[in-house]
Amino acid sequence: MGRMEFFKEGLKNLKTIGTVTPSSKYLCAKMVGLSDLIGSKCIVELGAGDGVMTSHILKRMPAGAMLFAFEINPKFCELMREIDDPRLIVVEDSAEHLAKYINDHGFEQIDVVFSALPFVVLPDEVSQSIVQSCYDFLKPLGQFFQVHYSLLEKNLYKRIFGNVNVSFQLLNIPPAFILTCSKII
Ligand SMILES: C[S@@+](CC[C@H](N)C(=O)[O-])C[C@H]1O[C@@H](n2cnc3c(N)ncnc32)[C@H](O)[C@@H]1O
Numbered sequence: 001m002g003r004m005e006f007f008k009e010g011l012k013n014l015k016t017i018g019t020v021t022p023s024s025k026y027l028c029a030k031m032v033g034l035s036d037l038i039g040s041k042c043i044v045e046l047g048a049g050d051g052v053m054t055s056h057i058l059k060r061m062p063a064g065a066m067l068f069a070f071e072i073n074p075k076f077c078e079l080m081r082e083i084d085d086p087r088l089i090v091v092e093d094s095a096e097h098l099a100k101y102i103n104d105h106g107f108e109q110i111d112v113v114f115s116a117l118p119f120v121v122l123p124d125e126v127s128q129s130i131v132q133s134c135y136d137f138l139k140p141l142g143q144f145f146q147v148h149y150s151l152l153e154k155n156l157y158k159r160i161f162g163n164v165n166v167s168f169q170l171l172n173i174p175p176a177f178i179l180t181c182s183k184i185i
Helices: 003-012 025-034 052-060 074-080 095-104 124-137 154-161
Strands: 042-046 066-070 088-091 110-115 138-148 165-169 176-182
Touching: 025 052, 025 138, 025 165, 025 176, 042 052, 042 095, 042 124, 052 066, 066 095, 074 088, 095 124, 110 124, 124 138, 124 154, 138 154, 154 176
Parallel strands: 042 066, 042 110, 066 088, 110 138
Antiparallel strands: 138 176, 165 176
16 A cells, blocks of 8 residues: 555544554564564464555565454455465454454464554553453463554553563654563463
8 A cells, every 4th residue: 555545544544543654664674573483373463554564574474374464444454465475364353352363263372463553542441451362372482562653551561561672663654662572471
């Protein structure tokens, strides 16, 4: 999707998309580059948008792994379905229903979660329940990545994971933070 089309879609649905620009290739490369995808079987992307980050993940993930990309915007889902890769499952549903899709496909654990969900504009209880369900499904030492444009929500992850590392990518509009948590048990 072009930047102008994304801008229009973002303006129309600001309360659910939370931005008017897609992540830059630098932000996508940095976030995926921080992850350890070796040996992964089940990877999850939340708030996949038009698939800009999805393509970066697919390039780096193992041949035998599956990627579940959750997105509620029908226009974005249509675009993602054009990505010709049998490892990608586009889930046109809310990330709140993560457990159902993972279980239905026979997975018990998630290796890595990449999220660009706009938690700043979602109700607190929804944000909390999504992050908690990611924590519950992650394998021990599994990684959770979240894009944010501020650090206002940092405590949400700290409370659930007990740890948060922060990286920064200036080359994005707006410049963005990548919050990284590990499931340490
Ligand atoms: C900030 S955009 C990120 C898009 C893309 N991943 C990127 O990096 O450019 C957030 C996306 O989350 C989606 N979204 C919002 N609430 C959602 C939910 N409950 N479940 C799944 N996706 C959701 C929006 O429709 C939007 O496409």
